[in-house]
Amino acid sequence: MRAIRAPDVAPALSVESATGVANPMNGQAMLGQALRSLRSDRDPAGALAILARHAALFPQSPLASERSALEVEALLALGRNDEALARLDRMSLDYTPRSAERHVVRGELRARARRWREAAADFDQALAQVKGTSAWKERALWGRAVTRTHAGDEAGARADLQRYLQLYPQGRFASGAARLLAATR
Amino acid sequence: MRWAACAVALTALGAAAQPAKSAPLVTSDSDCPSAADVMSRLAGLVSGDNPTSVVARIRVQLGQIAVQLAGESDIAATRVLPAEPDCGSRAQSAALVIAAWLDAMPADSLVLAEPVAASAPATAPATAPVTAPVPAPALAPTSLSAQSRFSLGLGAYASVDVRGAGAALSGETAWARVVGRFGLAATLCSPLPRDTTVAGGTALWWRPVLALVLRAPLTQGTWIVDAGVGPVFGLLLVSGSGFRPNHTDVAVSWGALAGLRLAHGRGHAGAYWAELRTLLWPAAQTIRVTGANPSSAALPRIEGQLGLGFSFGAF
Numbered sequence: 001m002r003a004i005r006a007p008d009v010a011p012a013l014s015v016e017s018a019t020g021v022a023n024p025m026n027g028q029a030m031l032g033q034a035l036r037s038l039r040s041d042r043d044p045a046g047a048l049a050i051l052a053r054h055a056a057l058f059p060q061s062p063l064a065s066e067r068s069a070l071e072v073e074a075l076l077a078l079g080r081n082d083e084a085l086a087r088l089d090r091m092s093l094d095y096t097p098r099s100a101e102r103h104v105v106r107g108e109l110r111a112r113a114r115r116w117r118e119a120a121a122d123f124d125q126a127l128a129q130v131k132g133t134s135a136w137k138e139r140a141l142w143g144r145a146v147t148r149t150h151a152g153d154e155a156g157a158r159a160d161l162q163r164y165l166q167l168y169p170q171g172r173f174a175s176g177a178a179r180l181l182a183a184t185r
Numbered sequence: 186m187r188w189a190a191c192a193v194a195l196t197a198l199g200a201a202a203q204p205a206k207s208a209p210l211v212t213s214d215s216d217c218p219s220a221a222d223v224m225s226r227l228a229g230l231v232s233g234d235n236p237t238s239v240v241a242r243i244r245v246q247l248g249q250i251a252v253q254l255a256g257e258s259d260i261a262a263t264r265v266l267p268a269e270p271d272c273g274s275r276a277q278s279a280a281l282v283i284a285a286w287l288d289a290m291p292a293d294s295l296v297l298a299e300p301v302a303a304s305a306p307a308t309a310p311a312t313a314p315v316t317a318p319v320p321a322p323a324l325a326p327t328s329l330s331a332q333s334r335f336s337l338g339l340g341a342y343a344s345v346d347v348r349g350a351g352a353a354l355s356g357e358t359a360w361a362r363v364v365g366r367f368g369l370a371a372t373l374c375s376p377l378p379r380d381t382t383v384a385g386g387t388a389l390w391w392r393p394v395l396a397l398v399l400r401a402p403l404t405q406g407t408w409i410v411d412a413g414v415g416p417v418f419g420l421l422l423v424s425g426s427g428f429r430p431n432h433t434d435v436a437v438s439w440g441a442l443a444g445l446r447l448a449h450g451r452g453h454a455g456a457y458w459a460e461l462r463t464l465l466w467p468a469a470q471t472i473r474v475t476g477a478n479p480s481s482a483a484l485p486r487i488e489g490q491l492g493l494g495f496s497f498g499a500f
Contacts, residue, residue: 028278032229032281035285040229062278063282063285065264066282066285069288070288073288073290097256097262097264097286098256098286101290105291108291151366152361
């Protein structure tokens, strides 16, 4: 395990209090409200509105990273994938919790946007970090095979597909992977 | 660290008993905040059917709270926050951090390919509490070596050179990713015939070209910038008018083409593009009028062309 100091550790809460611009307790309450709206009420649009207000009132909040994560979650729930990708593009994912999973999602969104090299880099990161043979690793392997194929890296794509079939012989993409490999023999 | 004083809370969140896998395990080396306080605040922030489980370890030191989160399939990462004076606010901050990173990311791949087999995979993740709408299958490698790479393109160009302006129509056959990311294109470009006044007569000339272009994409995404360079074979046909007698002649020449293309991909449907390119003719070509009053006119050796077009097929 490694402990990483997050970049936004500046005591912004006390600044907010001192300036009287906003009460930090209200900032916590707003994030809590956004979380409840998103998770309990299943109202991502409402959560986004609360998060936007939070960003306006507390632009330097030490919980800004959490706010960004919630914005991405809400945008994905609304199907606004392009905006979610724009948010993820601005986020540094390397030292965040569940970094590998987030790299997989960003890689998939970048692949949908045909940004093959960037997508491959995300899948590389995810595969370097993810443990075991989880569903996230399965997605990262398949995603990288797809991006490598589109990027013209046939050898790399073939290696990923072979590894995929070794690890996930009954996986959701197994039939497609087997068919692709067979077609090239 | 005072791990002896560490409080451990592992309870189902809320009154309802939820699957144990969804309850974060929270530890704290301090009683300000205590693990129990953080857990009680988490209850209202985390869904019972959270798709992932984490271990959250809270440490308080030097005016900061460090919240270390370790997921079931990920390495641990730590968020560090300034410690507020009161314990309740600290507990709330820690709870918000834990809850926020337990977000529901799309449970299904956004890079789905072929129709998924009817049987669900054993490794499929559980449904997320706030499920993102799964987009339609979008991108897939249809095959590796047989992946669609071939395209046919048509374009119209406006050209300019020292003898004035002109226009040209162009057709191309392209193979993407022939070697790595490099592709090849064969282009046949037919300009409209031009005329040049020489010694009181008119020389009508037409120089269609066949180019073999090595292409390399400089960017990726929906908008692609593509650079191309390659040799050009030109066939020059000249016909006199107003001379006594009029003659016609044919000549060949070699040149080079270099260009930049901005394309907007439409997946396998093809791509719209705009291209700026230049044609260079190293060897001079001259129209000569012989006789009592000999004269000549040099043909352009550099041509600039700006074109718009569409390519059908994979781009």
